[in-house]
Amino acid sequence: MNNLDSAAIVTIVTIIAASAGITIGVIVPAIMEGLSIIKALEGMARQPEASRDLRTTLLISLAILESLAIYVLLVILILIFANPLINTLILKK
Numbered sequence: 001m002n003n004l005d006s007a008a009i010v011t012i013v014t015i016i017a018a019s020a021g022i023t024i025g026v027i028v029p030a031i032m033e034g035l036s037i038i039k040a041l042e043g044m045a046r047q048p049e050a051s052r053d054l055r056t057t058l059l060i061s062l063a064i065l066e067s068l069a070i071y072v073l074l075v076i077l078i079l080i081f082a083n084p085l086i087n088t089l090i091l092k093k
Helices: 006-046 048-081 084-090
Strands: none
Touching (some): 006 048, 006 084
């Protein structure tokens, strides 16, 4: 590890952080989507006449939750392919 230059170290740390970030950034919205679907189905089963309103609200909330996962993916892709940390940390020396 001593023979690695600082750009390689920053790249390795970025890849590890990106892997952890995408894992957490996908798991959390998936769990929340599952919980919201469960609650919406329970509400539809209890009050079938309100199912249209529940379905509309559910679809809007699922779209918002999924957009959070897409934002995480965007940040991770920027870190991997257009790593701003290399220019900031390496070229300052």
